Amino acid sequence: MLDKIKELISEAEQYKAESLQDLEDFRIKHLSKKGSLAQLFEDFKVISNDKKKEVGQALNELKQAIQSKIDILKDELGTSAESSSISDLTLSAESLPLGSRHPISIVRNEILEIFSRLGFTVSEGPEIEDDWHVFTSLNFPPEHPARDMQDTFFIEKNPDILLRTHTSSIQVRVMEHTKPPIRTVSPGRVFRNEAISARAHCIFHQVEGLYIDENVSFADLKQTLLYFAKEMFGESTQIRLRPSYFPFTEPSAEMDVSCALCGGKGCNVCKYTGWLEVLGCGMVDPAVLENNNIDSKKYTGFAFGMGIERLAMLKFQIRDLRLYFENDARFLRQFSGAI
Numbered sequence: 001m002l003d004k005i006k007e008l009i010s011e012a013e014q015y016k017a018e019s020l021q022d023l024e025d026f027r028i029k030h031l032s033k034k035g036s037l038a039q040l041f042e043d044f045k046v047i048s049n050d051k052k053k054e055v056g057q058a059l060n061e062l063k064q065a066i067q068s069k070i071d072i073l074k075d076e077l078g079t080s081a082e083s084s085s086i087s088d089l090t091l092s093a094e095s096l097p098l099g100s101r102h103p104i105s106i107v108r109n110e111i112l113e114i115f116s117r118l119g120f121t122v123s124e125g126p127e128i129e130d131d132w133h134v135f136t137s138l139n140f141p142p143e144h145p146a147r148d149m150q151d152t153f154f155i156e157k158n159p160d161i162l163l164r165t166h167t168s169s170i171q172v173r174v175m176e177h178t179k180p181p182i183r184t185v186s187p188g189r190v191f192r193n194e195a196i197s198a199r200a201h202c203i204f205h206q207v208e209g210l211y212i213d214e215n216v217s218f219a220d221l222k223q224t225l226l227y228f229a230k231e232m233f234g235e236s237t238q239i240r241l242r243p244s245y246f247p248f249t250e251p252s253a254e255m256d257v258s259c260a261l262c263g264g265k266g267c268n269v270c271k272y273t274g275w276l277e278v279l280g281c282g283m284v285d286p287a288v289l290e291n292n293n294i295d296s297k298k299y300t301g302f303a304f305g306m307g308i309e310r311l312a313m314l315k316f317q318i319r320d321l322r323l324y325f326e327n328d329a330r331f332l333r334q335f336s337g338a339i
């Protein structure tokens with residue numbers, strides 16, 4: 001009998017109720033007229049006198065354990081039932097959870113805003129393009145190896161219809177129907193046939209810029225990009241231009257910014273160089289101007305292009321590019337404070 005009582009005590013101590021109804025069943029099972037406790041008190045009457053003291057104490061302990069368990073659970077379930085019902089009609093409504101902007105949108109908006117302060121308009125264009133707008137008018141002759149720099153997804157061959165590999169195609173469309181001065185930035189999604197990894201994706205986003213007017217020089221390009229870098233990464237940011245090659249610009253350069261994380265001293269983000277590569281740029285090749293019926297004797301221009309994913313990685317210290325496309329709410333929610 002003693003063992004049975006001890007077993008019931010530990011059962012009572014571990015008991016958990018889901019609802020008030022559960023708890024009532026528990027009470028009936030143990031404390032009602034035909035419950036376990038009544039039965040035990042019945043048995044208690046017939047045990048030998050020498051065991052009465054010990055068993056009596058154990059029985060009282062069991063009764064208390066059951067009763068206090070019921071009291072505690074009643075309290076808990078009672079208050080949670082209360083709080084889920086409308087008890088105070090003057091309370092203000094619970095706020096609706098607000099979504100957050102995608103980090104790519106946040107950074108794109110910031111880039112566009114910085115250039116709009118310098119008088120750049122925003123232009124957009126189609127993602128499915130023809131060969132002329134993506135390559136030929138931009139001075140990529142047929143069979144030119146530079147076409148391999150951007151592994152292309154073709155939709156149709158002869159005549160070629162393809163997914164744009166850069167948003168420079170938008171700028172060709174602007175040049176087609178606008179007379180200089182032209183000052184525009186072109187954001188958009190671009191496609192390249194690359195293996196997906198932490199550092200590369202077959203879909204990404206760019207903002208490219210184009211400025212064409214009389215007497216536009218490399219110094220203008222440098223100042224524009226320096227202004228952009230300071231606005232984007234902070235006032236103390238420095239830039240450095242390294243010679244590079246693009247078919248549509250001459251001379252061409254790659255721009256690095258000083259690493260904002262270590263201030264140029266060297267860290268694992270800048271791979272201990274103190275510099276981060278952020279964009280390609282150069283003076284528009286006269287052949288490109290002529291292809292678009294702009295007099296290259298009268299006008300000069302500069303162009304630049306950057307990947308938004310890369311800038312967002314640097315700005316928010318995102319280490320894997322694939323996160324942008326997975327739509328994991330735990331990742332996206334982290335940007336709810338940003339505009």
Ligand code: PHE
Nearest residue numbers: 166168280281282303304305
């Ligand atoms: N279109 C180039 C690219 O996608 C970037 C670029 C734009 C470079 C303008 C120079 C001038 O890689």
